[in-house]
Amino acid sequence: MNQVPNSAMIEMRNVSKWYGQFQVLTDCSTRVSKGEVIVVCGPSGSGKSTLIKCVNGLEVFQQGEVIVDGTSVGDPKTDLPRLRAHVGMVFQHFELFPHMTITDNLTIGQIKVLRRSKEEAQEKAARLLDRVGLKQQAHKHPGQLSGGQQQRVAIARALCMDPICMLFDEPTSALDPEMINEVLDVMVELAKEGMTMMCVSHEMGFARKVAHRVIFMDQGRIIEDATRDEFFGTPRSERAQLFLSKILSH
Amino acid sequence: MHGDFDFSVLVDSLPFLWTGLQFTLKLTAVAMLGGIALGTLLALARLSPIAPLARAASWYVNIMRSIPLVMVILWFFLVIPLITGKPMGAENSALVTFTLFEAAFYCEIMRAGIQSVSRGQVAAGYAMGFTYGQNMRLVILPQAFRNMLPVLLTQTIVLFQDTSLVYAIGAKDLLKAAEVAGKNYNRPVEMVIFAALIYFVMCYSLSFVVKRLQQRFAFKR
Ligand SMILES: Nc1ncnc2c1ncn2[C@@H]1O[C@H](COP(=O)(O)OP(=O)(O)OP(=O)(O)O)[C@@H](O)[C@H]1O
Ligand SMILES: [Mg+2]
Numbered sequence: 408m409n410q411v412p413n414s415a416m417i418e419m420r421n422v423s424k425w426y427g428q429f430q431v432l433t434d435c436s437t438r439v440s441k442g443e444v445i446v447v448c449g450p451s452g453s454g455k456s457t458l459i460k461c462v463n464g465l466e467v468f469q470q471g472e473v474i475v476d477g478t479s480v481g482d483p484k485t486d487l488p489r490l491r492a493h494v495g496m497v498f499q500h501f502e503l504f505p506h507m508t509i510t511d512n513l514t515i516g517q518i519k520v521l522r523r524s525k526e527e528a529q530e531k532a533a534r535l536l537d538r539v540g541l542k543q544q545a546h547k548h549p550g551q552l553s554g555g556q557q558q559r560v561a562i563a564r565a566l567c568m569d570p571i572c573m574l575f576d577e578p579t580s581a582l583d584p585e586m587i588n589e590v591l592d593v594m595v596e597l598a599k600e601g602m603t604m605m606c607v608s609h610e611m612g613f614a615r616k617v618a619h620r621v622i623f624m625d626q627g628r629i630i631e632d633a634t635r636d637e638f639f640g641t642p643r644s645e646r647a648q649l650f651l652s653k654i655l656s657h
Numbered sequence: 658m659h660g661d662f663d664f665s666v667l668v669d670s671l672p673f674l675w676t677g678l679q680f681t682l683k684l685t686a687v688a689m690l691g692g693i694a695l696g697t698l699l700a701l702a703r704l705s706p707i708a709p710l711a712r713a714a715s716w717y718v719n720i721m722r723s724i725p726l727v728m729v730i731l732w733f734f735l736v737i738p739l740i741t742g743k744p745m746g747a748e749n750s751a752l753v754t755f756t757l758f759e760a761a762f763y764c765e766i767m768r769a770g771i772q773s774v775s776r777g778q779v780a781a782g783y784a785m786g787f788t789y790g791q792n793m794r795l796v797i798l799p800q801a802f803r804n805m806l807p808v809l810l811t812q813t814i815v816l817f818q819d820t821s822l823v824y825a826i827g828a829k830d831l832l833k834a835a836e837v838a839g840k841n842y843n844r845p846v847e848m849v850i851f852a853a854l855i856y857f858v859m860c861y862s863l864s865f866v867v868k869r870l871q872q873r874f875a876f877k878r
Contacts, residue, residue: 465780492786502781506799515795520786568786 415474416441416572416603417462422471424457424627431457432468433627439572442601446614449624450650455607458624459574462605463487463494476571492520495565495573499581501557503549509536509560510545513567521568528567535563539593555586562593572603579610609654615639623647664847670838677834678855680748684830685817688755692816693809695756696763697798703768714764721761727822730754734826747828751820759816766808770801807871814863818856831855 417439424432431454439445447455460466461473464480464487473480478490503512513532517523523531536542539559541552549557558578565573575594579587591613598604598617608614614621614635621638623631623646631638631647642648702714721729733754738744745753774797782792802809821832829837831852839848 460780463784465783488783488786488788491784494784496781496784498777498781500777502777504778504781504796504800506803516785516787519791519795564785 414441415439416443416476417605418472418474419458419461420472420474422458422461422468422473424461424466424468424470431627432461435471435624435627435629437622437629437632439603439605441603443619444598444602444604444617445606445620445622446618447605447607447622447624448609448611448614448650448654449630453624454627455624456576457627459576459605459607462574463491463496465491465496488520492516492568493571495562495568495570497558497561497565497573497575497578499577501549501554501561501581503557503561503564505549507548508545509541509547509549509552512549512560513564516564516568531567532563535566536560538566539563540589553586554582555589558582558586558590559593562590562597566597570602572605573597575604575606575608577607577609579608611639611651611655623650625650662847663844664851666838666842666844667847667851670842670848673838674831674834674852674855677829677831680829681817681820681831684751684755684820684823685813687752688759688816688820689813691756692759692763693767695760696765697767699760699764700767700771701793703764704771718761718764721758722765726758726819727825729758730822730825733757747823747826750826751823751828751830755816755820759812762812763809766805766812767801769808770805771797773804774800804874807867807874810863810867810870814860814867817863818860821856 415438417437419435419437422432422435423430435454435458437445447458449455457466461468462475462480464473464485468481471481475490475494478485480487480490503509504515507515510529510532513535514525514528517528517531518525533542533545536545539562541556541559541563544552544556544560549560552560562578578594579590582590587610591610594604594606594613595617606613606618618635620632620634622629623638623642623644625646630644631642633642638647639651642651699714699718702710703718705711705714730751734745734747734750737750737753778796778800779792782796787795820830823830824832824836827833835848835852836845839845842848
């Protein structure tokens with residue numbers, strides 16, 4: 408598709424991980440170029456969350472290599488907090504800090520990690536809250552917001568850190584159906600602006616609209632790593648075909 | 658004389674009882690703040706992946722919790738001067754002993770509090786770029802503290818009652834003051850009843866606060 412040789416933002420080489428005897432990830436390799444949007448799907452327990460958590464070192468892996476923007480995540484010499492500060496992450500259950508206001512949720516990382524001044528951080532927070540349509544909620548606590556609103560705040564919180572790429576772990580699967588689109592709209596917009604994104608998601612409408620590639624995982628392996636059109640045309644593996652027919656039928 | 662109470666002496670002795678109550682309150686406050694601070698550090702040590710540190714903290718807590726407080730009080734009062742070579746005074750000895758002793762109990766409460774914070778919150782803090790220390794200070798401990806506030810206060814009520822044990826080393830707390838005043842005015846029974854009433858009123862109102870807090874938290878979550 409793309410003729411220009413892209414530089415890799417995320418590169419995974421033969422990543423394997425075990426929980427004791429149980430192997431969660433087996434030989435996972437993939438590459439996400441700058442500006443690319445990747446959707447990761449697969450059945451429950453297949454290791455999707457574990458895979459993207461290896462990207463920012465929230466999960467340790469025993470074999471292989473993960474390189475983010477030229478930095479090796481598994482290298483003990485790597486300053487992980489510094490790397491993570493620029494890799495945005497959005498969780499299934501939002502994980503806003505419940506004891507802080509929305510504004511504080513958006514400024515704390517900027518102030519404590521990026522060492523921005525309070526004024527600068529607040530200005531940025533206000534701008535990004537406005538962008539996700541939640542300017543009015545700045546003074547509230549997370550518990551006072553709906554799930555969809557909390558997830559949009561969580562995306563804004565990650566964007567406040569000027570991320571070089573964004574990781575999403577099933578950002579809409581804990582939401583009531585009527586709130587899914589408000590979150591997906593924000594993600595689509597981000598994708599269109601050229602943000603590098605790795606999204607664990609079963610929202611195939613979203614994948615069709617903005618994904619460059621789709622990764623299908625099963626039992627800790629990357630079974631399929633195809634361009635969007637290939638994937639939705641005819642997935643090569645039977646497992647992926649079966650999975651697709653199941654989630655597209657409802 | 659039997660059944661012949663005279664509570665009028667109470668008014669005269671109030672200033673004296675107040676000095677005793679002041680020490681009781683000071684001891685409670687110091688042991689609470691110091692105990693929570695030290696207890697939190699102990700909890701962090703117990704949860705630390707560094708095995709010797711976790712083991713040392715766990716020993717400390719278990720030893721403190723298996724010895725009667727009154728023995729710890731006596732032991733400290735008698736042994737510390739032998740080590741340092743100079744007497745410490747009953748009051749100072751009590752302040753140090755209570756802080757060290759209560760820390761073991763606050764440690765267990767804070768440990769439960771830290772573990773009550775969800776893994777998702779911990780991950781979110783690290784994903785933000787926080788170091789271990791920042792994540793503890795900014796994300797985990799504030800939530801742990803809030804979740805455990807009713808239990809911390811309940812422990813403080815127990816602490817407040819236990820301060821009367823400094824009687825054993827002659828520190829001048831509320832109970833000691835009541836006893837001395839009772840002797841001076843020759844009205845020991847009235848004085849002890851009055852002291853008991855003060856303990857009762859203070860503990861009862863504190864438990865009331867705890868109950869209200871628990872209701873508020875139950876409502877919110
Ligand atoms: N801390 C752990 N200890 C042991 N096994 C674990 C642990 N965390 C996850 N697992 C196992 O690893 C496997 C992969 O988990 P993971 O959460 O990555 O799957 P997933 O694809 O994200 O699933 P889901 O769609 O349910 O979120 C699962 O079988 C899970 O039970
Ligand atoms: Mg998952």
